[in-house]
Amino acid sequence: MALETRPDPLGPGIDVAGSVIRYREAFNKTLGDELRRDPDVFIMGEDVAGGAGREHLGIIDSWGGAFAATKGLIQEFGPERVRDTPISEAGFVGAAIGAGLTGTRPVVDLMYFDFITVAWDQLLSNAAKNRYMFGGQGKIPVTLFARSGVAAGYSAQHSQNFYSIVAHIPGLKCVVPSDAYTCRGLLAAAIRDDDPVIVCNHKKLINMSSFVPDESYTIELGKGRYLRRGSDVTLVGMSYTTEVCRLAAEILAEQGIDAEIIDMLSLSPIDEEIVLESVTKTNRIVIVDEDTPRCNMAADIAALVADKAFDSLDAPIKRVTGPHTPVPYSKPLEDAFIPSPEDVVATTLALLKA
Amino acid sequence: MEITPEKLRWIYTTMYRIRRFEEVLLEQTAQGKSMGVAHTSDGEEAGPTGICAHLTDKDWIGSTHRGHGHCIAKGVETAGMMAEIFGKYTGLCKGKGGSMHIADFTKGMLGANGIVGAGIPLAVGAALSAKLKGDGSVGVSFFGDGATGEGTIHESMNLASVWKLPVVFVCENNHYAESTPVEYAVSVADIADRAASYSMPGVVVDGMDVFAVYDAAGEAIARARAGDGPTFLELKTYRYHGHYHADDPHTYRLPQEEEVWKARDPLPNFERRVTEQDLMDEVEMERIRNAIDQEIQDAVKFAEESPLPPLEELYTDVYVNYPNSVHGLR
Numbered sequence: 030m031a032l033e034t035r036p037d038p039l040g041p042g043i044d045v046a047g048s049v050i051r052y053r054e055a056f057n058k059t060l061g062d063e064l065r066r067d068p069d070v071f072i073m074g075e076d077v078a079g080g081a082g083r084e085h086l087g088i089i090d091s092w093g094g095a096f097a098a099t100k101g102l103i104q105e106f107g108p109e110r111v112r113d114t115p116i117s118e119a120g121f122v123g124a125a126i127g128a129g130l131t132g133t134r135p136v137v138d139l140m141y142f143d144f145i146t147v148a149w150d151q152l153l154s155n156a157a158k159n160r161y162m163f164g165g166q167g168k169i170p171v172t173l174f175a176r177s178g179v180a181a182g183y184s185a186q187h188s189q190n191f192y193s194i195v196a197h198i199p200g201l202k203c204v205v206p207s208d209a210y211t212c213r214g215l216l217a218a219a220i221r222d223d224d225p226v227i228v229c230n231h232k233k234l235i236n237m238s239s240f241v242p243d244e245s246y247t248i249e250l251g252k253g254r255y256l257r258r259g260s261d262v263t264l265v266g267m268s269y270t271t272e273v274c275r276l277a278a279e280i281l282a283e284q285g286i287d288a289e290i291i292d293m294l295s296l297s298p299i300d301e302e303i304v305l306e307s308v309t310k311t312n313r314i315v316i317v318d319e320d321t322p323r324c325n326m327a328a329d330i331a332a333l334v335a336d337k338a339f340d341s342l343d344a345p346i347k348r349v350t351g352p353h354t355p356v357p358y359s360k361p362l363e364d365a366f367i368p369s370p371e372d373v374v375a376t377t378l379a380l381l382k383a
Numbered sequence: 384m385e386i387t388p389e390k391l392r393w394i395y396t397t398m399y400r401i402r403r404f405e406e407v408l409l410e411q412t413a414q415g416k417s418m419g420v421a422h423t424s425d426g427e428e429a430g431p432t433g434i435c436a437h438l439t440d441k442d443w444i445g446s447t448h449r450g451h452g453h454c455i456a457k458g459v460e461t462a463g464m465m466a467e468i469f470g471k472y473t474g475l476c477k478g479k480g481g482s483m484h485i486a487d488f489t490k491g492m493l494g495a496n497g498i499v500g501a502g503i504p505l506a507v508g509a510a511l512s513a514k515l516k517g518d519g520s521v522g523v524s525f526f527g528d529g530a531t532g533e534g535t536i537h538e539s540m541n542l543a544s545v546w547k548l549p550v551v552f553v554c555e556n557n558h559y560a561e562s563t564p565v566e567y568a569v570s571v572a573d574i575a576d577r578a579a580s581y582s583m584p585g586v587v588v589d590g591m592d593v594f595a596v597y598d599a600a601g602e603a604i605a606r607a608r609a610g611d612g613p614t615f616l617e618l619k620t621y622r623y624h625g626h627y628h629a630d631d632p633h634t635y636r637l638p639q640e641e642e643v644w645k646a647r648d649p650l651p652n653f654e655r656r657v658t659e660q661d662l663m664d665e666v667e668m669e670r671i672r673n674a675i676d677q678e679i680q681d682a683v684k685f686a687e688e689s690p691l692p693p694l695e696e697l698y699t700d701v702y703v704n705y706p707n708s709v710h711g712l713r
């Protein structure tokens with residue numbers, strides 16, 4: 030972890046101290062920062078510490094979360110604030126909402142994004158609607174995080190990315206970091222936000238590294254970023270598909286095509302301006318979403334462009350998505366499910382020929 | 384309870400088959416042959432074996448992420464299981480499910496399930512079908528100690544009780560849910576005590592002793608078949624390996640604890656009992672073990688040599704009937 034200074038990735042050109050660390054380390058560091066910053070913040074979830082109740086045997090922090098997301102935190106903050114739960118998602122997500130309504134700021138580890146449906150009624154009927162139904166009396170400063178995405182044979186029930194079911198619900202927010210830097214800023218912003226926010230951590234990003242400033246910072250919810258400037262086509266990524274777009278843009282560059290990449294970062298609220306600004310310039314857009322195609326985020330962004338930037342389009346809006354199927358297990362089928370850089374390149378080339 | 388000589392042989396064969404399958408699978412997984420995560424059940428063989436000894440292909444079981452033992456005890460063939468875990472087209476689910484999703488409907492195995500607690504209502508549904516059709520079959524739901532934290536178990540037990548369904552709830556209490564000890568996550572010392580709230584018998588069973596499981600299961604299944612409603616069995620047992628293939632259990636439990644359980648291993652336990660009572664001899668048992676060793680080796684070979692699924696399989700089996708394309712929008 031060599032310390033260095035680099036331009037602040039989102040900043041106004043000043044250098045900041047930091048280091049190249051993995052996504053999961055950035056995540057863990059941010060949880061620590063927020064627990065330290067605000068005594069009302071606490072974390073709960075299955076095995077967030079692990080080996081619960083065995084301090085007398087010298088066992089503490091055995092798992093530290095399924096992906097070491099919470100490793101080490103119980104040692105600093107204790108079992109009241111880093112709280113292992115029974116396997117009761119509906120119960121503890123509901124309890125988080127109740128705790129949030131009454132003065133604490135719960136952060137919940139759902140482990141896999143797929144398990145959100147076990148707690149769905151609590152999110153849909155309580156978290157999303159409480160404030161509205163009761164005329165703005167309460168607030169629900171709850172953060173949920175989970176691993177999402179297709180990878181490594183996790184198969185049909187542990188691979189899903191249905192961000193759109195969250196974004197669909199008025200009252201819920203959803204962020205999709207794409208690297209260690211955005212993970213840190215978005216997680217801090219989510220925890221400090223007074224509304225329920227779901228943070229999706231794609232499995233393929235978790236061990237990837239990038240430059241992260243030492244000082245704590247937030248990235249505004251609802252703001253996307255340009256990952257690459259270009260003039261021929263706009264590629265839109267979210268979570269891991271931002272990386273897919275980056276790889277596709279490299280291949281396209283070799284063929285003399287200059288792609289612009291937008292990294293959405295937030296899906297609700299969503300940065301409409303950045304999409305419209307870019308497509309107005311490039312006149313072509315390819316939206317890459319690993320989710321299944323019906324009613325997904327790519328469809329939503331496509332509708333936005335059709336609605337508000339139709340006149341600037343030189344070609345049809347294209348989506349590159351997973352198929353309308355569950356996620357298969359066997360590697361070649363799993364590979365075929367995932368939108369690849371090659372798929373994005375092929376779609377873009379076809380678009381440019383059109 | 385009386386056990387025929389054939390049943391005794393079946394019990395030993397089944398327990399040893401589960402043991403070898405899991406051990407060999409772990410070796411194969413370490414060599415990168417499995418395409419995903421594998422949750423093994425060695426140590427817990429007596430449970431599924433003693434239960435399924437009373438079932439036929441017409442009875443249904445619901446399973447969990449730790450489902451290999453349930454499959455094998457229900458008569459599912461090991462070659463198709465191994466091929467499934469290797470992601471091959473000859474797998475029981477064409478390579479589309481993997482270790483966490485093995486099913487064989489021809490054997491009454493409703494499928495392993497990756498969502499904790501999600502398999503429980505399925506067995507209740509099977510029992511509901513059985514009751515509506517009056518076909519005398521039963522539903523058996525396997526689930527872990529950790530799964531009793533989910534709402535589905537409580538809702539399912541109440542449903543089964545008020546409708547007097549022919550179902551048996553089998554809680555395999557292996558004392559851990561991932562790294563979380565049962566005494567932390569469950570509010571009662573004996574999970575079987577939960578049964579009283581739903582007006583059904585709740586029985587604590589030594590899950591390392593296949594004879595004890597066989598007896599308790601015999602009663603529960605007879606009760607179900609007789610139309611007297613559900614029973615809850617809690618099998619006290621232990622998983623020998625980590626939660627999944629790459630988990631090191633020593634981060635949350637002591638080796639001394641493992642030794643205590645391994646001293647009660649269901650296989651030697653069985654061997655001792657049958658030799659003492661002159662029911663089976665070592666020669667016969669060795670013959671069984673050799674045959675199974677060969678079977679599992681053949682299963683690996685079959686899995687290795689089998690083809691991968693063709694890409695078109697990505698798009699099949701989503702629906703029975705669907706006029707729109709399921710291909711992606713790329």
Ligand SMILES: Cc1ncc(C[n+]2csc(CCOP(=O)(O)OP(=O)(O)O)c2C)c(N)n1
Pocket residue numbers: 075116118140144147447448449497498499500526527528529530531557559560561626
């Ligand atoms: C709804 C849901 N929550 C969490 C998980 C993650 N998970 C998988 S297995 C497991 C532990 C299950 O424990 P138990 O029911 O005791 O079964 P065991 O693994 O001991 O056989 C957990 C928490 C999951 N798969 N599904």
Ligand SMILES: [Mg+2]
Pocket residue numbers: 527528529555556557558559560561
């Ligand atoms: Mg368990």
